[in-house]
Amino acid sequence: MKQKTMEKINMWATIAIISSILLSLPVLTFLARENSRSWYENRALAPMPTLSTSTIMDGTFFEQLENCLSDRFYKRDSWMAFFTAIQLNAFKKTVVNEVVIADDLLLTPLKPSPPFLEYQVLGNRAANDLTRLNNLVESIGGKFVYIGVPEQYSMLRYQYPYPLFNNDVNLTAIEEIFFDTISEAKINSINMRPIYTNTPDETFLYAKTDHHYRIEGAYLSYFTLCKELHEMGFQFPILTEKDFEYKELPNPFFGSRSRKLYGLSPVEENLKIFELNEPIPFSRVDNGAEVEPTVFKLPGSESEPIDYTLYMGGDIEETIIKTNRPELPNVLLFGNSFTNAMECFLYTSFNETRSLDLRYYEEKGILQYVEEYKPDIVICMRDDILYLYQAGNGIIE
Amino acid sequence: MVFSSTVFLFLFLPMVLLTYFIIPQRNRLFRNSVLLIFSIFFYFYGEQMATLIILASIAGNYFFALGISNIGEMKSRLRNAILALSVIYNLSLLFYFKYTNFLIENINHLINEPIVIQQIAMPIGISFFTFQGMSYVFDVYRGLPIQKNILNVALYISLFPQLVAGPIVRYETIQSELSHRNESPELILKGCHRFIIGLAKKMILANTMGEVASSIFAADFDVMTPGLAWIGAIAYAFQIFYDFSGYSDMAIGLGLIFGFHFLENFNYPYISRSITEFWRRWHISLSTWFRDYVYIPLGGNRRGIHRQIVNIFIVWGLTGLWHGAAWNFIIWGLYYALLLTMEKLFLGKLLDKIWRPVAHMYSLFLIIIGWVIFNSESLNHMLGYLQVMFDFRNQNAVAPGYHWYYLTQYKMEFGLCFLFSTPIVKKLTSRCAGIPLFKFVYNFVILLIFIVSITYVISTSFNPFIYFRF
Numbered sequence: 031m032k033q034k035t036m037e038k039i040n041m042w043a044t045i046a047i048i049s050s051i052l053l054s055l056p057v058l059t060f061l062a063r064e065n066s067r068s069w070y071e072n073r074a075l076a077p078m079p080t081l082s083t084s085t086i087m088d089g090t091f092f093e094q095l096e097n098c099l100s101d102r103f104y105k106r107d108s109w110m111a112f113f114t115a116i117q118l119n120a121f122k123k124t125v126v127n128e129v130v131i132a133d134d135l136l137l138t139p140l141k142p143s144p145p146f147l148e149y150q151v152l153g154n155r156a157a158n159d160l161t162r163l164n165n166l167v168e169s170i171g172g173k174f175v176y177i178g179v180p181e182q183y184s185m186l187r188y189q190y191p192y193p194l195f196n197n198d199v200n201l202t203a204i205e206e207i208f209f210d211t212i213s214e215a216k217i218n219s220i221n222m223r224p225i226y227t228n229t230p231d232e233t234f235l236y237a238k239t240d241h242h243y244r245i246e247g248a249y250l251s252y253f254t255l256c257k258e259l260h261e262m263g264f265q266f267p268i269l270t271e272k273d274f275e276y277k278e279l280p281n282p283f284f285g286s287r288s289r290k291l292y293g294l295s296p297v298e299e300n301l302k303i304f305e306l307n308e309p310i311p312f313s314r315v316d317n318g319a320e321v322e323p324t325v326f327k328l329p330g331s332e333s334e335p336i337d338y339t340l341y342m343g344g345d346i347e348e349t350i351i352k353t354n355r356p357e358l359p360n361v362l363l364f365g366n367s368f369t370n371a372m373e374c375f376l377y378t379s380f381n382e383t384r385s386l387d388l389r390y391y392e393e394k395g396i397l398q399y400v401e402e403y404k405p406d407i408v409i410c411m412r413d414d415i416l417y418l419y420q421a422g423n424g425i426i427e
Numbered sequence: 428m429v430f431s432s433t434v435f436l437f438l439f440l441p442m443v444l445l446t447y448f449i450i451p452q453r454n455r456l457f458r459n460s461v462l463l464i465f466s467i468f469f470y471f472y473g474e475q476m477a478t479l480i481i482l483a484s485i486a487g488n489y490f491f492a493l494g495i496s497n498i499g500e501m502k503s504r505l506r507n508a509i510l511a512l513s514v515i516y517n518l519s520l521l522f523y524f525k526y527t528n529f530l531i532e533n534i535n536h537l538i539n540e541p542i543v544i545q546q547i548a549m550p551i552g553i554s555f556f557t558f559q560g561m562s563y564v565f566d567v568y569r570g571l572p573i574q575k576n577i578l579n580v581a582l583y584i585s586l587f588p589q590l591v592a593g594p595i596v597r598y599e600t601i602q603s604e605l606s607h608r609n610e611s612p613e614l615i616l617k618g619c620h621r622f623i624i625g626l627a628k629k630m631i632l633a634n635t636m637g638e639v640a641s642s643i644f645a646a647d648f649d650v651m652t653p654g655l656a657w658i659g660a661i662a663y664a665f666q667i668f669y670d671f672s673g674y675s676d677m678a679i680g681l682g683l684i685f686g687f688h689f690l691e692n693f694n695y696p697y698i699s700r701s702i703t704e705f706w707r708r709w710h711i712s713l714s715t716w717f718r719d720y721v722y723i724p725l726g727g728n729r730r731g732i733h734r735q736i737v738n739i740f741i742v743w744g745l746t747g748l749w750h751g752a753a754w755n756f757i758i759w760g761l762y763y764a765l766l767l768t769m770e771k772l773f774l775g776k777l778l779d780k781i782w783r784p785v786a787h788m789y790s791l792f793l794i795i796i797g798w799v800i801f802n803s804e805s806l807n808h809m810l811g812y813l814q815v816m817f818d819f820r821n822q823n824a825v826a827p828g829y830h831w832y833y834l835t836q837y838k839m840e841f842g843l844c845f846l847f848s849t850p851i852v853k854k855l856t857s858r859c860a861g862i863p864l865f866k867f868v869y870n871f872v873i874l875l876i877f878i879v880s881i882t883y884v885i886s887t888s889f890n891p892f893i894y895f896r897f
Binding site for chain 2: 040042043044045051052086088089096103106109110112113114116122124141143144192193194
């Protein structure tokens with residue numbers, strides 16, 4: 031008799047728990063006002079759908095409702111973290127949430143692909159575009175330099191755990207074809223990969239949990255670039271490692287890869303900034319508005335998480351830094367987010383440093399910008415994944 | 428709307444459960460009306476204008492059955508004529524929406540001036556609800572009582588748990604439950620268990636295997652090794668099993684919650700020792716539908732072996748075509764017709780005698796090959812994929828050891844898929860059923876599985892249902 035009562039209680043309790051899960055989660059979802067942006071995923075969450083006869087009849091309302099409910103589900107980040115924990119700890123996966131968990135390193139997973147036959151065609155196209163820019167810069171008395179840096183997974187490709195594919199064949203082919211082709215077109219170029227490889231510990235130059243280099247990698251690219259410009263005949267001061275001191279921030283760093291692991295990354299690291307022994311005063315204008323003269327976007331407290339936007343505040347359409355030293359050359363730099371950390375050093379060597387990110391800057395094309403601004407030096411900085419692709423900072427028009 | 432979506436789990440389901448169970452059990456008409464309204468909305472959510480097609484199917488089958496019932500058995504010619512009309516009506520709907528594009532495409536290959544028509548969008552689940560509608564008319568023709576209230580016919584055809592991906596519920600199965608059924612807490616709990624198990628099969632196993640299979644099937648043949656191709660094929664075999672049986676479990680579970688008893692659709696098909704046995708265990712509702720409504724009326728095995736073989740080929744050609752308007756589905760159906768014929772003629776006796784593991788290997792090997800045919804997007808892809816599976820001399824693959832990645836990355840899921848495709852767990856749980864506190868532990872485990880499944884629902888975007896496209 032007692033057992034039957036216990037079984038009934040058990041039955042009703044289970045039904046009650048299942049029902050309360052089904053009923054409470056939607057209510058809590060609608061009551062809780064979650065953010066409109068996902069910090070971990072670095073994207074805007076789906077908005078509430080618009081209800082109208084047309085959106086219902088064409089199905090878009092239901093489609094958007096699905097996305098909205100999934101995106102704004104009650105405590106979504108906690109659910110995502112729980113899912114990540116299952117994949118990491120229970121299923122012991124090597125690839126979790128599109129991140130490869132290597133030995134003290136997070137990489138990006140790559141799908142095996144055969145060598146692409148069109149690399150040379152794409153290389154010729156890129157060289158033609160860069161030649162147009164090079165000719166324009168030279169016609170106004172300046173110099174153009176292309177600096178290529180490897181993306182983190184490309185630089186550290188030999189650390190992919192077996193049997194994951196590291197795309198070595200394709201990455202090597204792209205790099206060789208690109209630099210051979212632009213060298214034939216007589217474009218000044220620097221390939222940072224062999225330079226990084228020749229350092230005693232190349233892993234030290236790259237982030238473990240992000241797709242960028244560390245500040246040390248950025249410094250080496252700055253230093254190499256400046257040496258190259260000196261050889262071209264420009265005169266300006268170059269920062270040596272005696273001129274500044276690195277300082278590690280205690281804040282938890284969420285790189286583009288560790289962020290995808292919802293705070294459960296087995297690999298951790300801290301970001302560094304540097305302090306000049308003799309600061310160089312400057313003013314800074316972002317997208318036409320004067321902003322605080324700093325190159326580091328420092329967090330409010332030591333516990334606040336930080337990301338790669340620490341350097342220069344992240345990707346900005348146009349940044350102008352003036353040091354008011356007219357005897358020094360003016361430089362224009364354009365490229366992806368790899369430019370950000372290098373810009374922190376670059377401004378110290380020039381009178382005026384302008385930086386464009388053509389992925390966002392839409393006011394004019396790079397050719398028109400150069401023609402109007404007439405800089406002494408134009409630098410294009412791209413990562414090796416994008417050498418052959420015209421999109422974003424590869425659009426020369 | 429898929430069962431494994433947030434909208435279904437956290438909006439639709441709570442609303443239908445609340446509305447349904449607020450109405451007292453004695454008000455069957457109201458409860459059925461609630462189920463019907465929600466079922467039509469369920470369909471409307473995914474197929475707005477095509478809802479008219481399902482309504483047309485309901486109305487047509489209601490009147491055909493009414494006609495057959497009113498005429499009485501004396502005027503058998505007229506009854507047969509109405510039955511034939513109902514078949515033409517249902518198959519015309521199915522043919523127009525599912526096969527017109529395929530037909531025109533093939534005709535255009537044969538003629539110089541191609542026929543140009545606007546692509547016809549296939550309504551989700553048309554194969555399922557058409558077959559259910561036909562089942563209703565067939566069963567009334569065979570003497571089962573008619574539903575005079577069109578709402579009950581509408582509920583039978585459109586009942587949301589089985590509306591878009593089956594199982595194909597025969598009218599005879601739930602005929603009496605449409606008007607008399609008992610929704611008890613025991614059934615509700617049993618239904619919840621079954622639903623949660625189905626959800627877990629879908630979210631944890633089928634979708635993960637789907638990720639493996641779809642990335643391998645989409646890979647360039649140049650990068651593939653035989654090992655990788657086999658892993659892709661095995662992953663697809665697991666995906667389609669857990670996807671469809673998971674959906675069937677959810678449908679059966681939801682049915683139980685609302686007091687309906689649907690028949691089982693799967694019975695551990697991958698433990699079969701022959702292809703004949705496999706088809707007794709796989710998609711049971713479809714194979715019994717074809718057996719009872721096509722194979723037996725054609726004469727089955729009663730008219731000699733030659734006629735039986737012809738019947739097998741007709742039924743399996745149709746089975747293949749039912750799955751989709753593409754040549755690979757027809758080839759897949761005929762492939763099984765050939766295997767079944769061979770087993771019927773001589774192989775079956777041999778399989779009975781040989782060592783059991785060999786018979787299992789024989790079945791699994793042929794089933795996996797069958798899934799490659801089924802999952803190929805074109806004939807070229809099918810042949811290319813099969814070639815890679817058996818080309819052990821290919822040493823030029825870009826990533827020679829890549830199959831190890833899938834094996835190590837998904838080792839737990841492959842292990843679970845293997846385990847749950849056998850009746851081991853079922854046998855263990857039924858042995859433990861007598862142990863005190865077992866039910867408590869079982870409920871706790873089910874709740875845990877529910878939470879984990881919800882985590883997958885919220886966290887993963889890869890969520891296709893293979894049988895939705897049929």
